[in-house]
Amino acid sequence: MGEVPPLTGLYQKYCAKGFEFFIVYVREAHPGENFPHHTSFDQKLDHAKKMRELDQVRLPVLVDDVEGSTHKAYGLLPNMVYLIERKGTIVYKSDWTDARELEGMCESLIRLDEMKAREVPIIRQGISERLHWIPMDPKHRERIYRRSGEKAIRDYLNARGHLPYATDAEKAKAGS
Amino acid sequence: MSYRADKKVLRYLNKGGKVKTIDYYNHESFGQCDLAAPDFWSVAKVGTPAPKFTLSSLDGAKVSLAHFIGKKHVLLEFGSIT
Numbered sequence: 001m002g003e004v005p006p007l008t009g010l011y012q013k014y015c016a017k018g019f020e021f022f023i024v025y026v027r028e029a030h031p032g033e034n035f036p037h038h039t040s041f042d043q044k045l046d047h048a049k050k051m052r053e054l055d056q057v058r059l060p061v062l063v064d065d066v067e068g069s070t071h072k073a074y075g076l077l078p079n080m081v082y083l084i085e086r087k088g089t090i091v092y093k094s095d096w097t098d099a100r101e102l103e104g105m106c107e108s109l110i111r112l113d114e115m116k117a118r119e120v121p122i123i124r125q126g127i128s129e130r131l132h133w134i135p136m137d138p139k140h141r142e143r144i145y146r147r148s149g150e151k152a153i154r155d156y157l158n159a160r161g162h163l164p165y166a167t168d169a170e171k172a173k174a175g176s
Numbered sequence: 177m178s179y180r181a182d183k184k185v186l187r188y189l190n191k192g193g194k195v196k197t198i199d200y201y202n203h204e205s206f207g208q209c210d211l212a213a214p215d216f217w218s219v220a221k222v223g224t225p226a227p228k229f230t231l232s233s234l235d236g237a238k239v240s241l242a243h244f245i246g247k248k249h250v251l252l253e254f255g256s257i258t
Contacts, residue, residue, distance in 0.1 A: 075216035159207030
C-alpha cells in the first residue's frame with residue numbers, strides 16, 4: 001500500500017465535497033509464505049479483508065477479479081493512483097501516492113466545480129507533467145516484507161541484487 | 177532464458193531447457209511480474225475516458241464506475257498487502 005494514513009485524511013476531507021475514494025485490491029506484488037499469489041477469487045477477497053485490518057484502511061475497498069482485468073486496464077503497477085473527473089475523464093495519474101500532490105488535484109477539481117457553477121468560460125484544458133520523489137523508510141519496508149514472509153525477501157534479493165529495505169549506501173555496496 | 181508471452185500465461189525455458197508455464201499476472205515470485213509488464217504511461221492516459229470497471233466490495237456488492245459518472249469525482253488507489 002502506498003500511503004494509507006495521508007490518504008485517509010484526504011478521504012475524510014473530500015468525501016463530503018463531491019468525491020468518492022476507493023482502494024482497488026489487486027495481486028500481491030511480493031507474495032510470500034503468509035500471503036501467497038492468488039489462485040481463486042475467494043482467496044483474493046479474503047486477502048483484501050486482511051489488508052483492511054492490517055493497514056487499518058478506512059476507505060471502501062474494491063476487489064479486482066482474479067485475472068486482474070481492471071489492474072491491467074489501468075497499467076499494472078502496484079501502487080498507482082488515478083483521479084477521475086465527474087464526467088469520467090482521467091485528470092491525474094501517478095505511479096505512487098503523493099498525498100500533497102493529490103490534495104492539490106482535489107482542490108483543482110473543486111475549482112473546476114466552482115467555475116462551472118459560476119459559468120466562468122474555460123479557454124481549454126491545460127496539462128502538466130512532473131517528477132516526484134518517494135521517500136524510503138527501511139523499517140517500514142522491512143515490516144511489509146516480513147509480514148509476507150522470508151520468501152518475499154529472498155525473491156526480491158534474487159530479482160534486484162539487494163534487500164528490499166537496503167539504503168542507497170547498502171545498495172551501492174551490494175552492486176560493487 | 178527465452179520468453180514467449182501470450183494473453184494469459186508466459187512460458188519460459190529454464191537453464192535446463194525445460195519449458196515452464198507461469199501465470200504472469202498472479203506471479204508466485206516477485207521478479208516474474210517483470211516479464212510482461214505493460215507500459216503504465218501508454219494506457220489509461222490523462223485526458224482520456226477512464227477504463228470502465230465493475231468490482232466487488234468486501235461485502236459482496238457490485239460497484240461500477242458508470243454509477244458515478246455525472247455525479248462524483250472518483251479517486252482510485254491500487255494496492256495489495258505486500
